[in-house]
Amino acid sequence: MKMELLGSPASPFVRKVRVLIAEAGIPDLPLVQVATSPLGGEDRLNAANPLGKIPALTRPDAPTLYDSRVITRYLDAQSKAGLYPDARIWDVLTLEATADGIMDAAVNLTYEKRFRAPEIQFAPWMEGQWTKIARALDALDGQWLSHLKGPLDMGQIAVGCALGYLDFRHDDRAWRNGRDGLCAWYADFATRPAMQATQP
Numbered sequence: 001m002k003m004e005l006l007g008s009p010a011s012p013f014v015r016k017v018r019v020l021i022a023e024a025g026i027p028d029l030p031l032v033q034v035a036t037s038p039l040g041g042e043d044r045l046n047a048a049n050p051l052g053k054i055p056a057l058t059r060p061d062a063p064t065l066y067d068s069r070v071i072t073r074y075l076d077a078q079s080k081a082g083l084y085p086d087a088r089i090w091d092v093l094t095l096e097a098t099a100d101g102i103m104d105a106a107v108n109l110t111y112e113k114r115f116r117a118p119e120i121q122f123a124p125w126m127e128g129q130w131t132k133i134a135r136a137l138d139a140l141d142g143q144w145l146s147h148l149k150g151p152l153d154m155g156q157i158a159v160g161c162a163l164g165y166l167d168f169r170h171d172d173r174a175w176r177n178g179r180d181g182l183c184a185w186y187a188d189f190a191t192r193p194a195m196q197a198t199q200p
Contacts, residue, residue, distance in 0.1 A: 004032045005071075006045055007054040010200040012103045012165035013068040014055045019157050020072050022194035024081035038111050069096060072154055083154040091147055095155025098144075102136050102162040105129040110169050130173060133166070137175055141182040148185050160189045168200050 005021075007014030009031070021029055034045040034054065041052040049056040049066040056066040057074070065071050076083045084092055109129050112121055140148070140159060148156055163186045166175045176183040189195065 002060065003029055004058045005029060006032050006034045006048055006056040006058065008033055008036065009198070010168070011054050012107070012161045013100070015164065015198045015200065016068050016099075016158050016161045017055050017057075017071050017075070018198045019161060019194045020075055020081070020083060020154065022197060023152065023157065023192075024075065024079040024083065026075060026079050029075075038115060069100065072096075072157075076154065083152065083157070085151075085153060088147075088153070092153045092155040095144060095147060096158040098136050098139065099155070099158035099162040102133050103165055105132045106162070106165055106170060133173075133175070137179055137182065141179040145181045145185060148182075148189075156189065160186065160192075160195055164190065164195070164199070 005014070005017060007017070009015070009018075014031070018031065020026075035042045036045055036052060036054050040046075041054075045054065045056065046052045048058055048064040051066065053066065055068055055071055056064050057071045058064050065074055073084060075081075106129075109126055112126055112129075144159075148159060163175070163182075166173065
């Protein structure tokens with residue numbers, strides 16, 4: 001039995017793991033598509049991850065790993081890809097956490113629109129989620145561009161996947177406006193073969 005990644009190609013958290021797999025050159029780690037939602041996922045996923053969330057990484061003769069940051073740290077360590085370099089580990093982890101926060105808020109917005117009827121969607125809460133995203137984008141554009149332009153690490157991968165998800169689900173929000181540096185960085189980063197191969 002080999003490791004398997006349980007998830008959906010549309011998930012930015014799953015994409016983050018898949019980009020790492022490609023960048024690290026990890027062979028034979030298939031994506032097994034499973035359905036999930038805030039209202040409950042399918043039995044196979046719930047058996048692997050009691051929280052019913054994706055991604056989850058099944059391992060032979062060992063417990064399933066879940067939460068994208070746990071999985072990416074594990075795969076990076078196993079492959080010795082060096083995407084969590086010791087010399088700048090705290091910056092990498094903070095950048096990854098910022099990107100994951102963008103993804104969390106963006107997925108919450110997606111779920112609010114998908115699973116609640118229009119008449120019961122809570123507009124102030126939705127705007128609050130976007131405000132979190134906007135603040136994070138401003139921080140990336142204003143404080144993190146020099147890091148983003150440095151050697152490849154997991155922080156950059158996470159940011160790339162977060163921005164890709166905004167394009168995928170929330171392009172009407174025009175996240176690029178007023179953020180020319182971040183926009184230019186992403187235009188280049190999105191051309192990487194690993195990003196191209198994992199577009200939802």
